[in-house]
Every structure is written in C-alpha cells, then in structure tokens.
Amino acid sequence: xxxxxxxxxxxxxxxxxxxxxxxxxxxxxxxxxxxxxxxxxxxxxxxxxxxxxxxxxxxxxxxxxxxxxxxxxxxxxxxxxxxxxxxxxxxxxxxxxxxxxxxxxxxxxxxxxxxxxxxxxxxxxxxxxxxxxxxxxxxxxxxxxxxxxxxxxxxxxxxxxxxxxxxxxxxxxxxxxx
Amino acid sequence: xxxxxxxxxxxxxxxxxxxxxxxxxxxxxxxxxxxxxxxxxxxxxxxxxxxxxxxxxxxxxxxxxxxxxxxxxxxxxxxxxxxxxxxxxxxxxxxxxxxxxxxxxxxxxxxxxxxxxxxxxxxxxxxxxxxxxxxxxxxxxxxxxxxxxxxxxxxxxxxxxxxxxxxx
Numbered sequence: 529x530x531x532x533x534x535x536x537x538x539x540x541x542x543x544x545x546x547x548x549x550x551x552x553x554x555x556x557x558x559x560x561x562x563x564x565x566x567x568x569x570x571x572x573x574x575x576x577x578x579x580x581x582x583x584x585x586x587x588x589x590x591x592x593x594x595x596x597x598x599x600x601x602x603x604x605x606x607x608x609x610x611x612x613x614x615x616x617x618x619x620x621x622x623x624x625x626x627x628x629x630x631x632x633x634x635x636x637x638x639x640x641x642x643x644x645x646x647x648x649x650x651x652x653x654x655x656x657x658x659x660x661x662x663x664x665x666x667x668x669x670x671x672x673x674x675x676x677x678x679x680x681x682x683x684x685x686x687x688x689x690x691x692x693x694x695x696x697x698x699x700x701x702x703x704x705x706x
Numbered sequence: 707x708x709x710x711x712x713x714x715x716x717x718x719x720x721x722x723x724x725x726x727x728x729x730x731x732x733x734x735x736x737x738x739x740x741x742x743x744x745x746x747x748x749x750x751x752x753x754x755x756x757x758x759x760x761x762x763x764x765x766x767x768x769x770x771x772x773x774x775x776x777x778x779x780x781x782x783x784x785x786x787x788x789x790x791x792x793x794x795x796x797x798x799x800x801x802x803x804x805x806x807x808x809x810x811x812x813x814x815x816x817x818x819x820x821x822x823x824x825x826x827x828x829x830x831x832x833x834x835x836x837x838x839x840x841x842x843x844x845x846x847x848x849x850x851x852x853x854x855x856x857x858x859x860x861x862x863x864x865x866x867x868x869x870x871x872x873x874x
Contacts, residue, residue: 553788559778562767564747564760566779582744585781593788594781595866596740599767603870605774606735613822613829624862631865639865642793642858649795649826649856658870686822686829692807693819693830 547574552584559600604691608658610665611688615651617644618681623653629676630655635668651684662687730758730766735775739869742779785863791833792840793858795826796851803828806851815843826856 551574560566567585568578588594603611618626623641630653631639638656659665666685673679733756743751749767753760770776785791798806803821810819810830819830834840841857848855 553781553783556780559780560742560748562749562764562771562779564749564764566748567744567746578746582746586744588781592784595784596782596869597744597780598739598742598869599735599779600777600782601735601739601870602774602777608870611820624864627862627864636865637867637870639863640860641862641864643861645856645858649858654858655865684824686824686826688820688822690807690821691819692821693811693816695817 547576547580549584549588552581556585602694603658608660610659610662612657612659612662612665612669613686613688614655614657614669614683615686616653616655616678616681616683617650618653620652626676626678626681627653630672633668633672635659650682730756730763731770734763734766735770738779782867785860785866789833789835790837790840791831792837792844793829793831793860794844794847794855795830795858796828796853796855797825798828798851798853800827806853809850810847813843813847815840 552570555570555573561569563569565578567581571578571581574581585594585597589597616626627639627641630636635657636655637658638654640654641652642654644650644652657665657668659668665687669685673683734752738752742748745751747760749764750760753763756763767776767779771778796806807819807821807828810816810828813832815832815834816830817833819828821827822829832840832843834843844855844857
C-alpha cells in the first residue's frame with residue numbers, strides 16, 4: 529500500500545526511526561494542532577523528531593505534492609455566499625489558451641478541463657468563482673467574457689443551492705501516484 | 707495577480723482593542739492561506755510578523771475554527787496524487803433530492819455534495835485509493851438510486867485552489 533519511499537532515511541542517524549509519508553499525510557490532513565509547537569506534537573505521535581516532520585513536509589511542498597500549506601477557509605462562513613461553477617464549451621484546439629487566460633483572474637479559484645459527455649453534457653472547461661452575491665459573480669464573469677472576446681463560447685452558470693456535505697479530503701489508504 | 711506576496715500588513719499595530727481582532731483576523735485569513743511557516747514555533751513567527759501577541763493569535767485562530775470560518779490549518783494536495791477523486795453529477799427529480807443526497811452522503815468516500823441550479827442538479831466528489839474503488843462506489847450509487855450519473859474526471863488541472871483573496 530505504501531508507495532512513497534523515504535530516500536533520505538539512509539542518511540539518517542540509526543537511532544532515528546524511519547517513518548512513512550502515509551502516516552504523516554493522514555495526520556496533517558486533519559489539520560495542524562493549534563499549539564505552540566504543532567510539528568513537535570505530530571512528531572511525538574509518529575515517534576520521530578520535530579526536525580524530521582518539518583523536513584518531510586518541506587520536501588512535499590518542494591516536489592509539488594503539497595500545493596499549499598496554510599489556513600483553509602470556508603467561503604460560505606466568510607460571507608461569500610454565491611458559489612458558481614461556470615462550465616464552458618470551448619473548441620478543443622482553443623481550450624488550453626482560454627484556460628491559461630482564465631486561471632489568471634484572482635477570483636477564479638479552480639480551473640479544470642474535464643471530458644464532454646455527449647449528448648447530455650457538452651462542456652469541457654470548468655472554473656469556480658466565489659462572490660458575496662450573485663450579481664457580483666455575474667458581473668465579474670461578464671467582464672471577463674467581454675475583455676477576452678469569449679462571447680461565442682457557450683457557457684452555463686451553476687450556482688450552488690444546498691450544501692449537503694462539505695469536508696476536507698480524508699483518506700485511510702494513501703497512495704502516491706506521480 | 708500577485709498571490710505570492712505575503713504579509714501585506716507587516717507593520718500592523720492596532721491602536722486599541724476595538725480594531726485589533728478584525729484587523730488581525732483579516733491579516734491572518736488573507737496572508738496565511740499559503741506559505742504557512744515551517745518554523746518550530748510557527749505561530750510565534752506569525753505573531754512576530756503581525757506584531758501581535760502569540761497567545762492572542764492562537765485564541766483568535768481557535769475562535770475562527772470554532773465559528774467554522776477556518777476549516778483547519780493544513781495541506782492542499784495536488785489532485786489525484788495521494789488519492790484519486792472524481793466529480794459526478796446527476797439529474798434528480800426535485801422531490802427526490804433530499805432522499806438521494808442522503809444516500810450519497812452515506813458514503814465516506816464522498817466529501818462534497820451540492821445542489822446546483824441546473825437540470826444536472828446534484829454534484830458530488832468521490833475519493834478513493836484508485837479509480838476502480840471510485841467506479842465501484844459510483845456503480846453502486848447508480849444501482850441504489852436508479853439514476854444515471856455522468857463521470858467527469860480532471861483531464862488538465864490548470865489552476866488548483868491556491869488560497870482565496872478576501873479582497874476580491
């Protein structure tokens with residue numbers, strides 16, 4: 529199950545216990561403890577040193593496995609009540625170019641290409657905009673379309689209504705796939 | 707767009723207790739969604755950057771977490787690395803939405819489940835150790851609900867959640 533190898537373990541002092549990334553990942557996914565020495569607390573649970581925990585997290589950031597480490601906010605609770613998923617039907621030969629422009633807008637929090645599922649689902653580009661209200665989101669969107677001349681691309685705006693479930697990803701089985 | 711810059715209010719010195727909390731919260735929420743310090747005492751480092759008391763900083767963070775504004779302090783992983791995930795959508799008859807949403811929420815593999823304004827009105831994300839596991843969950847959901855779903859894996863991730871600018 530464990531597929532991350534700790535390449536640095538060979539260099540460690542023999543008394544330092546080798547520990548698995550999967551255990552560390554499942555602990556930090558739950559959130560860092562709000563204490564003076566959060567990395568020490570995690571290290572104690574793993575039976576390793578604080579320095580090892582910090583180094584390993586730092587490596588995961590350097591390799592890009594961790595995209596960011598920090599405060600994870602809940603948009604709705606912050607007053608950003610309008611959550612819109614905007615889906616676009618962009619010709620395949622233009623989709624990368626459009627996405628590269630779209631992702632630069634600070635209000636675009638996600639931008640993914642996904643497959644069309646014809647005939648039901650013609651859209652191949654997804655982005656997310658969070659705003660304080662619907663009007664604000666629509667106005668940001670319309671400006672973005674006008675500035676870039678995207679008027680010919682069909683799109684649809686899917687505002688969220690009820691949130692049935694939202695929680696951070698948690699995994700028991702960890703597998704790293706590069 | 708410059709989201710790399712940190713600590714935009716490094717010289718923050720609150721004048722009195724009335725402004726200190728909102729200002730501190732704003733600085734915290736804006737500036738520490740990424741590049742959280744990897745120091746042994748990360749909260750001391752932040753407190754020093756923001757010129758505030760570390761005890762007050764921790765109690766503010768605890769308060770924000772209790773209120774639900776802050777979910778946690780932790781990592782965001784690149785999609786489909788530590789595990790696999792898949793977005794799925796369904797067209798659910800209006801009257802059956804709650805019942806179907808509850809069935810879907812019953813799966814621990816599901817971590818997001820939203821109603822959205824569209825004829826595809828139920829959207830959820832399934833996580834699992836591999837694609838097989840996820841597809842089995844989705845097959846089972848189709849079977850139990852009698853509703854076909856569309857599976858929309860990520861083909862290209864142009865932009866991942868790198869934090870959220872509260873000044874937008």
